[in-house]
Amino acid sequence: MRALPISCFILAAGTLLAQQNYTSGDIEDGRRLFVASCSVCHGPEGESVPGVELDHGKFRHGSTDDELVDIIRKGIPGTAMPPHAFTVFQARSVVAYLRDMAASTSRGPAATGDAVHGKAIFDSKGCLNCHRVRGNGARLGPELTDIGSFRRAAELERSILDPDAEVLPQNRFVRVVTRDGTTINGRLLNQDAFTIQLYDTHDRLVSLEKSKLKEYGFVEKSPMPSYRDKLNPKELSDLVAYLASLKGIDKQ
Amino acid sequence: MNRRALLLISISSSLFAQVSFDRIMRADKEPQNWLTYSGSVQSQRYSQLTQITPDNVKNLELQWVYQARSLEKFEATALVVDGVLYTVQAPNDVMALDAVTGRLFWTYAYTPEPESRPCCGRINRGLAILGDTLFMGTIDAHLIAIDAKNGKPLWNTRVAKAESGYALTHAPLVVKDKVIVGTAGGEYGIRGFIAGYDIHTGKEVWRFNTIPGPGEPGNETWGGDSWKTGGGSVWVTGSYDAATNLTYWGIGNPGPDWNGDSRPGDNLYTDSVVALDADTGKLKWYYQFSPHDEFDYDAVQVPVLADMAWTGKDGVKQPRKVMMWANRNGLFYVLDRTSGEFLLGKPFVEVNWMNGFDEKGRPMRVSGKVPSPEGTLIFPGNQGGTNWYSPSYSPHTGLFYIPTWAGYSSIYVKGKDDDYAEGLRYAGGFPRSAVPFGRGTQNFRKDDEGYGAIRAVDPATGERKWEFKMSDVTDAGILTTASDLLFSGGREGYFYALDARTGAPLWKANVGGTVASGTMTYSVNGRQYVSVAAGNSLFTFALKQ
Numbered sequence: 001m002r003a004l005p006i007s008c009f010i011l012a013a014g015t016l017l018a019q020q021n022y023t024s025g026d027i028e029d030g031r032r033l034f035v036a037s038c039s040v041c042h043g044p045e046g047e048s049v050p051g052v053e054l055d056h057g058k059f060r061h062g063s064t065d066d067e068l069v070d071i072i073r074k075g076i077p078g079t080a081m082p083p084h085a086f087t088v089f090q091a092r093s094v095v096a097y098l099r100d101m102a103a104s105t106s107r108g109p110a111a112t113g114d115a116v117h118g119k120a121i122f123d124s125k126g127c128l129n130c131h132r133v134r135g136n137g138a139r140l141g142p143e144l145t146d147i148g149s150f151r152r153a154a155e156l157e158r159s160i161l162d163p164d165a166e167v168l169p170q171n172r173f174v175r176v177v178t179r180d181g182t183t184i185n186g187r188l189l190n191q192d193a194f195t196i197q198l199y200d201t202h203d204r205l206v207s208l209e210k211s212k213l214k215e216y217g218f219v220e221k222s223p224m225p226s227y228r229d230k231l232n233p234k235e236l237s238d239l240v241a242y243l244a245s246l247k248g249i250d251k252q
Numbered sequence: 253m254n255r256r257a258l259l260l261i262s263i264s265s266s267l268f269a270q271v272s273f274d275r276i277m278r279a280d281k282e283p284q285n286w287l288t289y290s291g292s293v294q295s296q297r298y299s300q301l302t303q304i305t306p307d308n309v310k311n312l313e314l315q316w317v318y319q320a321r322s323l324e325k326f327e328a329t330a331l332v333v334d335g336v337l338y339t340v341q342a343p344n345d346v347m348a349l350d351a352v353t354g355r356l357f358w359t360y361a362y363t364p365e366p367e368s369r370p371c372c373g374r375i376n377r378g379l380a381i382l383g384d385t386l387f388m389g390t391i392d393a394h395l396i397a398i399d400a401k402n403g404k405p406l407w408n409t410r411v412a413k414a415e416s417g418y419a420l421t422h423a424p425l426v427v428k429d430k431v432i433v434g435t436a437g438g439e440y441g442i443r444g445f446i447a448g449y450d451i452h453t454g455k456e457v458w459r460f461n462t463i464p465g466p467g468e469p470g471n472e473t474w475g476g477d478s479w480k481t482g483g484g485s486v487w488v489t490g491s492y493d494a495a496t497n498l499t500y501w502g503i504g505n506p507g508p509d510w511n512g513d514s515r516p517g518d519n520l521y522t523d524s525v526v527a528l529d530a531d532t533g534k535l536k537w538y539y540q541f542s543p544h545d546e547f548d549y550d551a552v553q554v555p556v557l558a559d560m561a562w563t564g565k566d567g568v569k570q571p572r573k574v575m576m577w578a579n580r581n582g583l584f585y586v587l588d589r590t591s592g593e594f595l596l597g598k599p600f601v602e603v604n605w606m607n608g609f610d611e612k613g614r615p616m617r618v619s620g621k622v623p624s625p626e627g628t629l630i631f632p633g634n635q636g637g638t639n640w641y642s643p644s645y646s647p648h649t650g651l652f653y654i655p656t657w658a659g660y661s662s663i664y665v666k667g668k669d670d671d672y673a674e675g676l677r678y679a680g681g682f683p684r685s686a687v688p689f690g691r692g693t694q695n696f697r698k699d700d701e702g703y704g705a706i707r708a709v710d711p712a713t714g715e716r717k718w719e720f721k722m723s724d725v726t727d728a729g730i731l732t733t734a735s736d737l738l739f740s741g742g743r744e745g746y747f748y749a750l751d752a753r754t755g756a757p758l759w760k761a762n763v764g765g766t767v768a769s770g771t772m773t774y775s776v777n778g779r780q781y782v783s784v785a786a787g788n789s790l791f792t793f794a795l796k797q
Binding site: 026 | 268372497565626654663677684685694695696698720721724742744745746757760
């Protein structure tokens with residue numbers, strides 16, 4: 001059963017592990033925790049605290065994985081770094097994300113483009129047909145109002161050029177067919193043994209009982225098209241700069 | 253004396269009748285009560301109550317909710333004695349509630365030593381009772397006797413040093429005049445033990461070291477001095493067989509967990525079941541499920557005892573006293589509980605670290621399936637095919653029910669061989685998740701990222717009879733009843749009933765939080781209740797009247 005996916009796992013994991021001993025699962029767990037607990041002070045690029053450049057693997061205290069796990073859990077007395085109620089397992093996944101962050105810094109550009117020009121590109125290239133920023137645009141794709149507060153420039157660029165490279169679990173699409181033959185497509189919001197919740201292509205929050213469905217399943221490919229051939233390098237850089245500048249709504 | 257006075261006396265005598273060991277041994281004769289962690293010393297989590305049936309289970313309705321003050325995991329299974337429900341809110345507060353209304357009679361609040369450091373949550377899984385005395389193990393490794401009528405402590409014994417990493421998380425087991433507990437702490441390089449204490453004084457009567465020292469049989473399975481920090485925790489309650497006077501306990505992983513270089517050998521009695529004389533603690537037999545474990549495959553399960561017809565090697569069916577065990581290592585076992593003889597072993601989930609047994613029941617390892625610097629993918633993963641949460645065996649259906657993590661793996665990366673320091677973690681590396689393991693508030697999991705299930709297995713063959721799939725994994729124990737109902741839950745926040753014969757879902761309630769305990773059932777004044785902890789609350793249901 002599932003022999004093929006398992007062997008794929010081994011190959012994929014092997015590649016990653018050869019690089020730095022962490023898996024995509026660890027990194028994703030770590031990202032979630034980092035965004036929830038760390039990026040408030042450290043920033044999504046990990047460079048917001050003076051003298052600390054998480055994105056370049058530069059720490060003021062500690063360098064080994066064990067030392068970093070210890071710092072994350074216990075904090076650093078006398079500094080603004082507080083202790084965190086993470087298990088060792090959780091702290092280690094944050095370290096996995098930090099290691100990946102440092103390794104991936106060389107994989108893409110910093111957000112050095114022109115954000116104002118990037119917004120014009122964003123507004124004119126059809127992005128708003130699926131995405132939403134500060135109340136404008138559609139809701140089917142990921143909301144981008146605060147995308148710059150938890151996605152790094154390198155990740156934003158990759159999503160624009162190669163949307164299938166990484167679809168975060170919360171952006172997975174599903175297709176369901178009801179007993180009367182109606183097909184509903186949408187972004188998965190939640191699921192359990194008995195029910196499924198999604199945001200559908202008709203702008204509805206939908207909750208369905210699985211027992212009343214003929215079929216349901218994940219859509220394997222991202223609905224987002226690649227913009228690799230639709231943007232020149234300057235436009236790409238500007239668009240990434242715009243997205244990286246989106247840090248959420250202003251507090252009044 | 254008028255009739256009213258007579259009635260009052262009869263109520264009070266039934267309310268305050270002492271729980272003798274004879275009553276505990278005959279728990280099946282008073283199914284209105286739930287006198288031990290697993291419902292009986294055979295640990296089947298099977299109730300004779302039949303008022304709630306597959307036909308009427310749809311009429312269950314909520315009777316009461318008790319909201320714990322604690323926001324830590326609620327893993328305790330309650331006891332019910334003659335209309336009074338006893339349970340524990342984390343870490344170690346005991347409550348006595350009216351089992352009909354959920355109203356509080358008393359609380360015993362215990363503050364553990366600040367040095368306590370249980371590896372995996374400040375949890376407690378329940379109580380034991382004998383006479384008018386409740387017994388609780390605490391996360392700072394104390395064993396405390398509490399007056400069941402007023403919640404006042406009677407004695408408090410320091411079982412082991414909390415600052416060394418020792419803890420008690422499971423419900424104690426009473427056998428005759430002793431209360432038995434085993435220590436947790438295997439992630440801190442402890443040397444585990446199981447001990448029997450005098451129920452009246454709290455004095456230790458016997459001790460069995462789960463890691464044998466020099467001169468004790470089994471010490472030769474540890475290279476050098478590695479036995480001193482060998483781990484061997486006990487995380488859940490044992491069972492008892494009166495005919496042999498044996499008490500059975502599952503033993504946890506060796507330390508350090510994920511790098512076995514410093515502890516060459518089989519590392520007895522880690523990942524084993526041990527059968528001890530209940531009067532002396534002497535070892536009668538053992539069976540080791542996972543020799544020289546480097547995958548954290550604790551035998552962290554309740555031993556389930558039953559008598560059944562068993563087809564021997566000669567093809568003849570004969571009555572046999574067996575023990576059933578679905579292990580964290582992904583295999584379902586049947587052993588002869590009088591001798592420890594291996595009768596059957598079969599995977600109940602994907603397993604790739606072994607591929608069969610020798611004639612003595614020792615698993616045959618698959619070459620290369622060991623932790624490595626570059627990482628090795630192992631099925632099942634670090635949390636196991638199942639874990640501490642209780643299975644159930646129904647003598648009525650003849651099936652064994654396993655809370656299962658299906659299609660679940662970890663990548664084991666060999667870490668540096670830690671130096672031992674008292675009270676610090678001693679684990680030797682860390683397993684990695686092949687897929688995201690943590691969850692937010694929503695579930696986006698795909699089937700090939702693993703899923704939770706209830707799997708029903710025929711103990712005669714190890715074959716799966718049915719499966720009930722959940723989207724998320726599960727930490728919920730299972731209860732079955734003589735009316736062929738199965739109750740369980742999971743991380744999705746449902747409490748549900750299945751048809752124990754087919755796995756068909758019959759009823760569910762959204763209790764809004766993870767079910768991480770075992771359901772139990774009882775009755776008061778002829779009305780059957782089912783009670784389950786979910787999130788931070790205890791929910792109790794009964795049929796609509």
